[in-house]
Amino acid sequence: MLLWIGQNLLLVVSSLRRLHLYVQTYSLTALRLWAFVWMILVGIGLISITVRIVLGRSDAWLLRINLCSLVLALYVSCFVDAPKTIAIYNVRHCREISGEGAALDLQYLRELGPQAIPALDALHRINAEAYQHSDAPLVRAALAAEFSERPADWRGWDFWSWRLAGYLRRPSS
Numbered sequence: 001m002l003l004w005i006g007q008n009l010l011l012v013v014s015s016l017r018r019l020h021l022y023v024q025t026y027s028l029t030a031l032r033l034w035a036f037v038w039m040i041l042v043g044i045g046l047i048s049i050t051v052r053i054v055l056g057r058s059d060a061w062l063l064r065i066n067l068c069s070l071v072l073a074l075y076v077s078c079f080v081d082a083p084k085t086i087a088i089y090n091v092r093h094c095r096e097i098s099g100e101g102a103a104l105d106l107q108y109l110r111e112l113g114p115q116a117i118p119a120l121d122a123l124h125r126i127n128a129e130a131y132q133h134s135d136a137p138l139v140r141a142a143l144a145a146e147f148s149e150r151p152a153d154w155r156g157w158d159f160w161s162w163r164l165a166g167y168l169r170r171p172s173s
Helices: 002-026 030-055 059-078 084-091 106-112 113-127 128-132 136-148 159-169
Strands: none
Touching: 002 030, 030 059, 030 084, 030 128, 084 106, 084 113, 106 136, 113 128, 113 136, 113 159, 128 136, 136 159
16 A cells, blocks of 8 residues: 555656646646646645554544645635736746746736736836837736726725735836
């Protein structure tokens, strides 16, 4: 059993490495981000099974550990603005900024929605020439227009939109 668990842990580590290479080559996407979280949860599950076997823990202990890791992952993900995180990562690691990696996929940033605006502003600050000689200003304008069309009442409110509205009100943006 321990050999099988070890083999599966090796597969999880191998998958994480491959995911890392995909992100370096093709940039980060929401699916890749959540695949990373899922692989970490699988790794924790396999390690907790090993601990259960080696230390003779109960099935209830195993269930509690795995349930706690799942709840923790869900709780932490509530505090991560995934579209903004993905957009900023892609801008910081794109060929236009770092000189290597994938070219910035402006269409994907557009699909991420208005939360990608701070990343586009970072691109402008870091490499104004790349920003101006691309469709980035048009994408930013479209995202800002999309954001301004959201309902202004309580039904359209969420924490990340509130933070973005504060960001857009600042004079430096």
